[in-house]
Amino acid sequence: MSNKQLKRFGVSMEEGLLQKFDQLIKKKGYENRSEAVRDLVRDALVKQTWEDDEQMVAGSVLIFYDHHQSDLLQELTVIQHEMHDQVLATTHFHIDHSNCLEIIVVKGKAKDIRSFSDQLISLKGVKYGKFTVSPLQSMD
Ligand code: NI
Structure with missing residues (x-):
């Protein structure tokens, strides 16, 4: 059936x-x-x-920040390199003279992705951050 x-x-x-x-x-x-x-x-x-910590999830982390904030770019790079197996793509948009918008697409265990997302969003200088989760397969 x-x-x-x-x-x-x-x-x-x-x-x-x-x-x-x-x-x-x-x-x-x-x-x-x-x-x-x-x-x-x-x-x-x-x-x-x-x-569910062990579930595989996919999604995107959106962060908005001022690139003049000292050490922020370095920290963003280090965190993303530590998660290189989970980061599928990063797209950076220069919004204006100071502000950047970055979208990082990730796939991995929920606990790892949650930790990654929390680390990025809580960095000093990140003015706004949001994680959006997507199912990995159709739920019909
Ligand atoms: Ni930029």
Whole structure:
């Protein structure tokens, strides 16, 4: 039996909560409740994967920083070299005279990727940092 076969199930919820859900669906542009629920379930599954230390995950670390900050470029390079097996690509954008935006694509065990991401984002001079996780395979 294909696991892509659609199964129907009933969901009960308070009227007020359902109204808010329908408003959200409209705002986000979903065709129907089913598609919105599927995305919520996928999000929850990816989030759970991310919490399991040994799970393989892929994703990207986005960091925004001032390249004039002393030692920062050196520290960014050292941390990325220490994780050379997990870093798939790094793209650097010179946003203006001082600021840089860097996107680092990574793949590895959740615990290693989390540690890598935390190290980069917490560096002095990094003004904003965000990690986004992606599933490694389709969750259909
Ligand atoms: Ni730059």
